[in-house]
Amino acid sequence: MQSLADFFAMGGYAGFVWPAYGIAALVLIGLLTVSWYQLRQAREMLRRYDSQTGADRP
Amino acid sequence: MHRFANPGRFMRIAGALFPWTAVSCLLCFAIGLVLALAGSPADYQQGETVRIMYVHVPAAWLALLVYSFIAAASAAALIWRHPLADIAALAASPIGAGFTFIALATGSIWARPMWGTWWVWDARLTSVLILFFFYLGHLSLAHAFDDPQRGRRAAAILAIAGFINVPIVKFSVDWWNTLHQPASIFRAGGPTVDSAMLWPLGFMAVAYLLLFVTLLLMRMQTALLRARVRVLQIAQLDVAPAPVQG
Numbered sequence: 001m002q003s004l005a006d007f008f009a010m011g012g013y014a015g016f017v018w019p020a021y022g023i024a025a026l027v028l029i030g031l032l033t034v035s036w037y038q039l040r041q042a043r044e045m046l047r048r049y050d051s052q053t054g055a056d057r058p
Numbered sequence: 059m060h061r062f063a064n065p066g067r068f069m070r071i072a073g074a075l076f077p078w079t080a081v082s083c084l085l086c087f088a089i090g091l092v093l094a095l096a097g098s099p100a101d102y103q104q105g106e107t108v109r110i111m112y113v114h115v116p117a118a119w120l121a122l123l124v125y126s127f128i129a130a131a132s133a134a135a136l137i138w139r140h141p142l143a144d145i146a147a148l149a150a151s152p153i154g155a156g157f158t159f160i161a162l163a164t165g166s167i168w169a170r171p172m173w174g175t176w177w178v179w180d181a182r183l184t185s186v187l188i189l190f191f192f193y194l195g196h197l198s199l200a201h202a203f204d205d206p207q208r209g210r211r212a213a214a215i216l217a218i219a220g221f222i223n224v225p226i227v228k229f230s231v232d233w234w235n236t237l238h239q240p241a242s243i244f245r246a247g248g249p250t251v252d253s254a255m256l257w258p259l260g261f262m263a264v265a266y267l268l269l270f271v272t273l274l275l276m277r278m279q280t281a282l283l284r285a286r287v288r289v290l291q292i293a294q295l296d297v298a299p300a301p302v303q304g
């Protein structure tokens with residue numbers, strides 16, 4: 001348990017090491033989430049238009 | 059290269075590649091993070107803050123690599139009118155801006171305990187900040203015109219002009235007297251970093267690179283799907299009966 005506390009303390013630099021990792025994670029996960037959401041949305045849009053134009057055909 | 063210009067073919071290739079790049083990216087992050095946070099030693103001068111290096115340095119590498127990719131794609135778009143080149147350049151831009159932001163922010167956090175300041179206007183930090191502005195300029199210029207074709211053209215020209223900044227960032231630590239340390243990995247004579255730190259750095263760098271490829275594939279697919287939706291929208295407008303005049 002002591003070693004785990006040591007790990008999180010980062011030799012007294014916890015206030016610098018963890019925020020640095022946090023910002024990197026936030027930006028990268030943010031990019032991934034937005035890109036994934038936009039891809040899903042684009043697929044959804046195309047599916048809607050495809051079914052519409054398909055229904056219009058005689 | 060023009061074999062990949064066919065959007066349908068690109069969509070198939072991207073769809074097939076995606077699971078492989080995504081899974082290997084996740085694996086590299088898992089190994090890299092364990093090594094970076096627990097499996098590597100503290101530095102004899104910097105103590106535990108050296109662990110910031112493993113998120114900072116790969117971000118800075120990718121910031122330069124992605125910008126070079128954008129400049130190359132922009133050149134391909136202007137010279138050969140390669141239909142996927144514009145799409146690739148614009149899909150890469152937010153990713154590169156993200157990496158540059160990480161490099162700046164984590165560098166600033168690292169500088170505070172090591173240099174005693176969050177920021178100095180030395181050549182390396184300033185040129186990376188300019189790189190960040192080139193990314194933002196590229197993105198906003200592409201959407202600043204009513205005619206998207208003109209926007210993409212203007213953005214491509216800006217991206218190519220801004221490439222001059224890439225060697226300036228890389229060699230700023232040699233050309234000027236900077237507070238930022240000089241290169242210790244990609245230098246003549248080989249790396250000067252111990253292998254216990256080189257391994258986590260390598261895994262993190264490959265993880266960042268694979269994340270870039272994964273995100274690029276996703277974003278390019280999104281752009282192509284949106285383009286197809288636009289074509290269908292225009293086709294529908296043409297087919298629709300003219301509105302009754304009152």
